[in-house]
Amino acid sequence: MKYTNIRLLALASCFLITPIQVMAQAERALIDDCFEALSSGDQQAIEEASTSVMDIGRVSSLKDRMDAGICLTKATGRRWQYYPKLNKLIPSSIVATISDMSDLPRQAEEAYQAKNSSLIAQDVFAACQELYSREPTDAMTNKSCIETFSANGHPKMLPQEEFVRQFISKKFSNLSEEEIFFVLDMFPASVPD
Numbered sequence: 001m002k003y004t005n006i007r008l009l010a011l012a013s014c015f016l017i018t019p020i021q022v023m024a025q026a027e028r029a030l031i032d033d034c035f036e037a038l039s040s041g042d043q044q045a046i047e048e049a050s051t052s053v054m055d056i057g058r059v060s061s062l063k064d065r066m067d068a069g070i071c072l073t074k075a076t077g078r079r080w081q082y083y084p085k086l087n088k089l090i091p092s093s094i095v096a097t098i099s100d101m102s103d104l105p106r107q108a109e110e111a112y113q114a115k116n117s118s119l120i121a122q123d124v125f126a127a128c129q130e131l132y133s134r135e136p137t138d139a140m141t142n143k144s145c146i147e148t149f150s151a152n153g154h155p156k157m158l159p160q161e162e163f164v165r166q167f168i169s170k171k172f173s174n175l176s177e178e179e180i181f182f183v184l185d186m187f188p189a190s191v192p193d
Contacts, residue, residue, distance in 0.1 A: 027056050027059055027060065027064055027068075028064055030049070030052045030053050030056060031053060031064055031067050031068050031071055033049045033052065034046075034049040034050055034052070034053045034068070034071035034072070034075060035067075035071055036049070037049035037050070037075075038071065038074055038075060046075050047075075049071075049075070050071065050072055050075035050076060053068050053071055053072055053075075053089065054072065054088075054089060056068065056088070056089065057087055057088050058087040058088070059082055059087075059089070065081075065082035065089075066082075068080075068082070068089055069081050069082060069089060072089060076091075078091050078092070078093065079091065079092040079093070080092060081095065083095060083098065085098075085102065085186075086098070086182070086185050086186070088185070090182050091178070091182075094178065094179055094182050097175065097179045097182075097183065098179075098182055098183055098186065101171070101175075101183045101186060102186050104168055104171060104187075105164070105168075107167075108163070108164045108167040108168055109164070111163075111167055112157075112160055112163050112164060112167070115157065115163070116157050119156050119157055123156075
């Protein structure tokens with residue numbers, strides 16, 4: 001009896017269609033539509049079908065990822081590939097830009113810290129030179145100004161949030177509209193001005 005139940009359960013599971021399978025079938029249908037549009041030569045159909053493929057998002061199977069890239073490449077004349085970090089198809093020419101931009105928050109933080117440290121070092125050096133000319137012993141033993149500026153930011157430094165916003169905005173100003181479109185998928189919560 002126990003084995004009969006297991007067999008029935010196994011047989012029933014073979015006929016159940018999961019939501020993932022339904023999504024995969026829908027993705028495959030869009031990719032097939034793209035290839036059919038290419039075969040027909042109808043430019044409007046090609047544009048509509050390729051746009052649908054671009055909008056798929058997460059593509060579940062490797063074969064579908066490759067086929068979708070091939071179809072988009074033929075439809076647009078540009079090489080497309082699936083980019084796992086974004087779970088979408090993107091033009092291959094933008095992959096390097098997206099990889100570079102994915103590290104932007106860390107780069108901004110490092111630039112902030114470097115600039116802050118530089119300003120502290122410059123002013124502490126100038127103040128210490130002045131203090132040293134008056135009281136050499138005091139200058140050689142005063143560490144509190146360095147600790148305060150390191151912990152709270154230099155008075156001449158923009159607040160960290162504003163510095164990071166300006167840093168990222170400056171990087172975005174050098175990108176094309178298409179690159180910005182794909183890069184923004186990495187930063188859904190923060191959009192530069």
